[in-house]
Structures are given as C-alpha cells and as structure tokens.
Amino acid sequence: MHVNLIPQPNPEEKELTEKRIRLADMAEMLSQNELELETIKADLLVFEERYLRTVGVMYAELDKIKAQILEILARCYPLDEEAGKRAAEARNQARESARATEFIEQHKKQKHLIPSDELKKLYREAARTMHPDLTTNEEARVARQKMMVQINLAYENGDAERLRLLLRRWLKSPESVEGEGTGAELMRVTRKIVQAEERLRVIDIKMAKSKSTDLWLLKEEVDDAEQDGRDMLTEMANAIKSEIDAAKDRLDNLMENFDYV
C-alpha cells in the first residue's frame, strides 16, 4: 500500500506564525503610539515656551505691580491684618510667576522644534526595533530601556542624525539569537505580545493624562482659534497689558500719595 502523506502543518508552528504576525502588528502599533506620546510631550514643550514668552511674562509683570500696590496699602494700614495678609499673598504670587518665566530665560538656548515627518519616521523605526517590551530577555530589556531613553531624548531635541546613529549601531550588534525550538519561541512571542499590550495601555493612560492638563486645554483653545484666524496669545497679552496699565496708574497714584503719609 502506498500512502501519500500530506504534510500536516504542526499546530504549534501554525500558532507561532499567527502570533508572529500579531506581534509584528503590535510592534507597529507600539511604535506609532510611542511616537504620539512623545509628540504630545514635544508639542507641549514648544507651546509652553511660546505661552510663557508671550503671556506668562505679562502675568509676571502684572503680579509684580499688584504686589507693590498691596505692599503700599499694607504699609498705609499697618494695623489691618487683612491688608498684611493680602500683601504677603501677592508677594508670593509675584515670586512664583517670576520663577515660572525665568525658567524660559534659562532654556533659551535649547530651542524646542516641532518634529518633522522625517524625524517621526526615524523615531518609529527606532522604537519598533529597540522597544524594551519587544524582548523577553531581561538583560536585553534593560539595554533596550536605555536605548529608548536615548531615542526619546534625540526625538525631543529634533536630532535626526542621532536617531540614525542609534539605529545603525543597534543593527550592527544584534541581540543573541534565541533558539531552542518552536515551543520556546512560541512562549517568547506570546510573552512579547502581552508586554506590548501592557505598554499600550500605559501609553493610553499617559496620553489621556497629558490631554487633561490645563496646558493641553490651553493649547487646544489657542490652536482652534488660530484656525479661525485669531491670534489668541497676542489677544491675551493685550488683555493683560491693559490690566498692567491700569495697575501702573493705580501704583503711581498711591506712590504720590504715599509721600504724604
């Protein structure tokens, strides 16, 4: 009797193939979402700087004048505890506003840029290749985490060259190939998928958190208005400017009178 054996795909191998496809999808999604998260962070940094430069400094000036006004009033009414308290509060606020805007002075050299498409592409490739959640080897994981920090930093600095270099170096020194048969490989692939899923959840939470901050909401308001042709940051600065002018008048008035007190 002659029996032709049709090669049956080993169920384990079949599962491994399916899981590998799934893992490739996950890696794709992971790199995409890591990129989105980093982009949000980068956009926020750019916006914060722009905001503090145009509007923040105006608030700082306003707070300084308000503090001076309340200081004088407190000195005019030394027995009024409330006046003293208000002056102290105003002083604190002026100090805090000044500190928040001084921060941008220190970071003047480090210009934040809006990431280019080229940079985004490089980032995705790097994340897909070196993501720490796409390995099951503990040693490799630690190494990849370090790489990820460098990748994020390079992206934040808009340094495409650095990203290319990191990628080249990584590809030249591949991680040890993990062998030991289909069963072991299946376990590793499954584990990688679970890790990737966990990380995706964490990214979702981080993104939601970033997007619920006042800074993000402010950025959205400004961006939306920009689409309608309104320059909100300038409008805000102008609104505060007129408050500053009013406060200055009041301060001048008080100073004149204070001479007689």
Place this chain on the structure above:
Amino acid sequence: MYDANKKKSRSLLLKPKTELALQSTNLVSRGLDLVRQLSLNSISGLRKAAEQGFALAQYNLGVMYENGIEVTQDYNEAMKWYRKAAEQGLAEAENALGYMYYSGKGLPGDYDEAIKWYRRAAEHGLAEAQFNIGFMYDNGRAVTRDYNEAIKWYQKAAEQGFVDAQYNLGVMYDKGKGVPQDHDEALKWYSKVAKHGGFIEARGMRQL
C-alpha cells in the same frame, strides 16, 4: 400699564467675569480662564463653547439669533439655544424661552409654556421673570386674573430694583388694583422709577 413683555427685546449679553484677581497662582490655569473668556468674543468661539455645553454661551448665542446680531435672525435657532441653556437651569435662558413662548416668536404663542418657564426662572430669583409672572396674573394670561398675585410678584421684582415692576406696582397702588388706593405708596414706587431717569416718563407722577 407698562408691558415689558411686549416691548422688551433681549439685548443683554451676560458677560463672564473679567477680573483677574489673585485667585489662582498658576500661570497656565489663569491663561486658560482668560482664553476661554476671550474666545467668547467671537461668534465662532461662542458657537464652539455652546456646542460644548456651556450654558452661558448657549444663552448668548440664543440672544444673537433672536436679535440677528452677527448672524441672520432665526427664532428657531434662538429657541434651540435658549432651551439648551434653560435645561441647564440658567435663569436668564429660562426667562428668554418663556418670552419666546409668550410672544409666539418662531412658533404659535403658548401662555402655559411661557409661565412654566417664567416660574422656573423666578425660582432662580430672576427679577425679570418675577415681573413677567406678575404681568400674567395682572392680565389673566395662562392664569385667572388675580391682582393680589400680581402685586406679590411685582413686589418681589421691584424689591430687586426691576424698574418695570416698580412702575407697575406704582400703578396698582395708584389705581387701587388688588390693594386699597394709596397715593403715597404709589408715589414711593414712581419716584424710584423716576430716579432711574431711564426709559419711562414719570407719567403716573404727573397725574398724582
């Protein structure tokens, strides 16, 4: 008798507070407050805020549509936005919606619906709505004419400084409607009206 229900077209736009006091220490949250106030200064900003569910913006948008400010006058749109704001309990919107029903703008007039919304606004302490209810009792619309009730509501509104109510209250005392005729009391309310120096000639006062 002065009928504010007929003559008044809502021109009042409620403005959110603009005072930037020392209430917040954070530069960003202060900016967020400010940008939201500023964005309400344009029709597109107002519409966006209204669509996001801010009652004040919905009411203001209703006023724009009712009066054709920066948009084509459209009573149905006005109704729509007043209703959304009213359903959130904004007294001005409740009153405005009542007025739309009262005056039959954009739909057949409906005094029952009108007084229903006036009552909600009055419960929220809005003088104009209290006056409107008084007026409906005064003239027997949606309710049986009842001068005592009318005086009660006029009184509430008048005490909040609502001029139309002060005038009508003066008339009630002047003519002895629902109260014994009392020229001193009438003069008291007419003088308040005259002090506003506004829209009403002290017509009643000259007759006294």
